[in-house]
Amino acid sequence: MIRIRWFTPLLVAPLVGGLALAATAPAPKAVATPKLAKPPTPGALAEPAAATQTGLPEILVKAVTPTDLRASKDVIELGKKLFFDARVSADGTVSCASCHDPDKGFTDHNQTAVGIRNQVGQRNSPTVLNALFNETQFWDGRAASLELQARLPILNPIEMGQKSEKDVVAALDRLPEYHESFMRLFGRPLNYDDLARAIAAYELTQVALDSPFDHFLLGEEKAIDAAAKRGWTLFNGKGRCMSCHGVNLTQPLGTDNKFHNIGVAAHKQNFVALAREALATVSRGTAEEIDRLALETRFSELGRFLVTKQQKDVGAFKTPGLRNVLVTHPYFHDGSSATLWDVMDHYNKGGVQNAFLDGGITRLGLTENEIDDLVMFMASLTSSRYKDLGQKELARQRQLSRTHRPDRDNTAALGKSPGFTGPLGDVPPNPTKIAKDPARIGGR
Ligand code: HEC
Numbered sequence: 095m096i097r098i099r100w101f102t103p104l105l106v107a108p109l110v111g112g113l114a115l116a117a118t119a120p121a122p123k124a125v126a127t128p129k130l131a132k133p134p135t136p137g138a139l140a141e142p143a144a145a146t147q148t149g150l151p152e153i154l155v156k157a158v159t160p161t162d163l164r165a166s167k168d169v170i171e172l173g174k175k176l177f178f179d180a181r182v183s184a185d186g187t188v189s190c191a192s193c194h195d196p197d198k199g200f201t202d203h204n205q206t207a208v209g210i211r212n213q214v215g216q217r218n219s220p221t222v223l224n225a226l227f228n229e230t231q232f233w234d235g236r237a238a239s240l241e242l243q244a245r246l247p248i249l250n251p252i253e254m255g256q257k258s259e260k261d262v263v264a265a266l267d268r269l270p271e272y273h274e275s276f277m278r279l280f281g282r283p284l285n286y287d288d289l290a291r292a293i294a295a296y297e298l299t300q301v302a303l304d305s306p307f308d309h310f311l312l313g314e315e316k317a318i319d320a321a322a323k324r325g326w327t328l329f330n331g332k333g334r335c336m337s338c339h340g341v342n343l344t345q346p347l348g349t350d351n352k353f354h355n356i357g358v359a360a361h362k363q364n365f366v367a368l369a370r371e372a373l374a375t376v377s378r379g380t381a382e383e384i385d386r387l388a389l390e391t392r393f394s395e396l397g398r399f400l401v402t403k404q405q406k407d408v409g410a411f412k413t414p415g416l417r418n419v420l421v422t423h424p425y426f427h428d429g430s431s432a433t434l435w436d437v438m439d440h441y442n443k444g445g446v447q448n449a450f451l452d453g454g455i456t457r458l459g460l461t462e463n464e465i466d467d468l469v470m471f472m473a474s475l476t477s478s479r480y481k482d483l484g485q486k487e488l489a490r491q492r493q494l495s496r497t498h499r500p501d502r503d504n505t506a507a508l509g510k511s512p513g514f515t516g517p518l519g520d521v522p523p524n525p526t527k528i529a530k531d532p533a534r535i536g537g538r
């Protein structure tokens with residue numbers, strides 16, 4: 095891998111601190127502003143799911159579910175009500191479900207999320223399905239648990255827009271239905287901690303496994319078709335996907351729970367200048383401050399770096415699990431890929447080169463048929479809960495992919511162009527042609 099030395103000064107840049115958040119200009123948006131939709135009402139897909147599903151080791155559920163939240167049906171019901179209640183937002187227009195709609199795989203299918211007063215954020219809404227298994231929450235892992243996560247969107251000015259925890263508590267405790275429920279279930283007046291607890295209790299019920307692939311792993315040969323089987327082989331071999339998205343019986347979700355720069359953010363940023371600026375701007379680094387920087391400013395693209403301030407995390411985002419990925423489009427932290435075919439094109443050409451690109455990302459040389467197979471494998475990770483939506487979605491994406499492949503770059507994918515010369519400088523250098531034994535590259 096080519097290493098570029100100019101990032102060294104980043105490390106020694108002093109932490110000046112103090113600049114107000116307002117001073118950072120919002121990032122320009124290229125796409126037409128989507129409109130905030132009416133908050134959805136809960137349908138069948140919003141129901142708590144079975145805690146035991148094919149493909150799900152029970153021990154895993156126990157490991158991730160805090161004991162005090164596991165049992166109570168009433169708390170879960172309360173959490174569900176809050177999740178769908180737009181009165182949690184400052185002006186009664188946005189609920190959690192506005193951006194995490196069960197009928198859309200607990201996402202919103204927008205490129206990036208739209209919140210209160212039609213404000214558009216910098217990041218794509220990830221799914222709440224199986225979020226209980228995430229070691230950290232958010233694309234940059236800035237929240238350690240579902241409970242800590244739920245506290246932030248309510249107070250974020252461009253999501254649900256409440257001014258303070260106190261305001262939220264006062265607004266909801268005023269409603270007899272909530273006042274009584276909280277008194278009955280928690281034995282004390284409504285407070286912000288219990289509010290987050292109840293919402294998290296509901297989210298903990300959103301397990302969505304039991305996919306055709308789970309049945310295949312457990313020995314049902316015919317549960318997935320030949321294309322998906324070839325895709326599974328490519329996933330673990332030529333595609334190199336399993337080094338970050340490994341799927342197996344004990345780690346069924348398809349994520350290493352780590353953070354990598356795979357070159358998505360490099361599309362629009364001069365990382366080094368941006369990171370330096372961020373170091374000078376991020377003052378306290380509280381959860382609320384990072385939340386605002388991540389959702390409202392161009393520093394968003396720095397990813398995990400905003401949380402750790404470590405050079406290795408520049409442009410790094412959490413490896414998302416691949417369960418139900420078919421129904422949670424568009425893809426990546428910025429929603430920049432519309433279909434799974436676009437995602438494959440991104441990987442096939444080796445991502446977008448930048449000094450912080452993960453070493454595991456290199457051009458793959460996959461053929462069109464191989465790309466189709468990998469997509470079919472990913473489609474086989476769709477839970478039985480989402481079977482119908484999945485089928486429709488696969489047909490839609492396939493159709494779209496026939497006319498719309500903005501990231502396809504066969505020359506780069508096959509290694510036929512020299513390094514760093516594409517329009518985005520996005521082609522990795524070719525390996526030496528004389529090394530017959532790859533283990534000897536690097537001169538042993
Ligand atoms: C305006 C849209 C919007 C609203 C409203 C909203 N979210 Fe989100 N949610 C997002 C976005 C965008 C992210 C990713 C932000 C990031 O990573 O920086 C996210 C992240 C999450 C995650 C982390 C998932 C993961 O894989 O890391 C969970 C869980 C979640 N939201 C639950 C909730 C809950 C609970 C509420 C209500 C209290 C809520 N959201 C309200 C847009 C929204």
Ligand code: HEC
Pocket residue numbers: 329333334335336337338339353354355356358359410411412413414416419422424425426427428434437441452454455468
């Ligand atoms: C070096 C680790 C790494 C490798 C290898 C890797 N991925 Fe990823 N994957 C990630 C990360 C990190 C993201 C999120 C990146 C972002 O949004 O900036 C991601 C995002 C995705 C997404 C989007 C999911 C969503 O919910 O938006 C899909 C689909 C995906 N990867 C599939 C694959 C496939 C298929 C392969 C193999 C061809 C692969 N990945 C190889 C780390 C990796």
